[in-house]
Amino acid sequence: MTIEQFTIDIPQSPLDDLSRRLEHIRWPTLAADEDWQKGVPSHFLKSLMDSWRNDFNWREQEAELNRFSHYRSEIDGYHIHFIYQRGKGPTPVPLILTHGWPDSFTRYQKVIPYLTDPARFGGSPEDAFDVIIPSIPGFGFSSCPHPAGLNNARVAKLWFKLMTDRLGYQSFCAAGGDIGSSVTRYLAALYPDHLTAIHLTDVGIIRDLMTHPQPETLTEEEQAYRQSAARWVREEGGYMSIQSTKPWTLAYGLNDSPAGLAAWIAEKYRSWSDCGGDLFNSFTPDEVLTNITLYWLTESIGTSAHIYRENLSSLPPLQKSTVPVGVACFPADILPPPRSFAEKHYHICRWSNMPRGGHFPSMEEPELFADDVRAFFRAYRLAEDSRPFYGLRRNIRPGQGYASRQIAVKSGSRR
Structure with a gap:
């Protein structure tokens, strides 16, 4: 039941090793007319690697991340890291946000202040x-x-x-995108008496529509989705096929090459965001490189990819739930869902067609995302039993930071 305070404190030796590797990248020979149609062009990646080597400062980003309250707790043999930031208002609602791939908890870094302290941004403290x-x-x-x-x-x-069990909330809200959308939908299906409402930015790739035996019975919107989905899987779904079948084979190269890892992740940020073809229209170099560096320093690209294989082979059917659902559709997201399908399978209580943004809306458009989350959950403010047990703080003890865990990590306790 113990929760440990946690500080991100990467030892210097992995950073020095990364610097050496960035100095000695072995570049492939590519066609002179290379563009994004065949993958990441070398001119882009060479520029990104130059920024990583010469401009990016992990210690500054580490300090920025440590502004939030980090914890770890052991649950069923997994040591779970989480940010837990208390709201500033009379009755803050507990909200668990789940990230996806190839992002991380940094997906929600920008929206934490908007959600925990709305009054700071001209909102109401009642929405905290x-x-x-x-x-x-x-x-x-x-x-x-x-x-x-x-x-x-x-x-x-x-x-x-x-x-x-750990934080003491007996009812709560949840939100997520990408893998986080699926996790959030399973939370609602498995624990409907504890989930007050859920907010989604996607409902995943709707395979039921792609394989529907009677496409002529589908709505016009659903048929258009079938065509778009087939094209997207054909043109963009290669990563998914690899990660859901041979993730370990992929892990050797990406875990050993910072350029390979950066190409694998940055391509998705560009393809899936509302950036108009220029990655840095939606993200700063530091935002992209912080996430990539997090994968590199924690050596987590292999285990993060492995969840695709488990989802393909062992994920149980998702049961329909009566938990209220809010959906925010961002126009440049991967395959925005047809509303007609969503309404057949989820208890849709709010549907927002957003004016801009893509697959990473809490990073790309944090104010739009936070506004929609606050507006949706306003109708589902929780009852007295949602408040955490006041004995919680007695169960939290100081941790010693990431550096102190290096021996345990290297001996295999992370994976």
């Missing part, structure tokens, strides 16, 4: 949340000692124990 942002096992600072069987439903069960 207690924000909990865990790292999925195998991502970042959350360990994954036994990845077999760790699918999205299993993550939802870990989150339920985190919220109820």
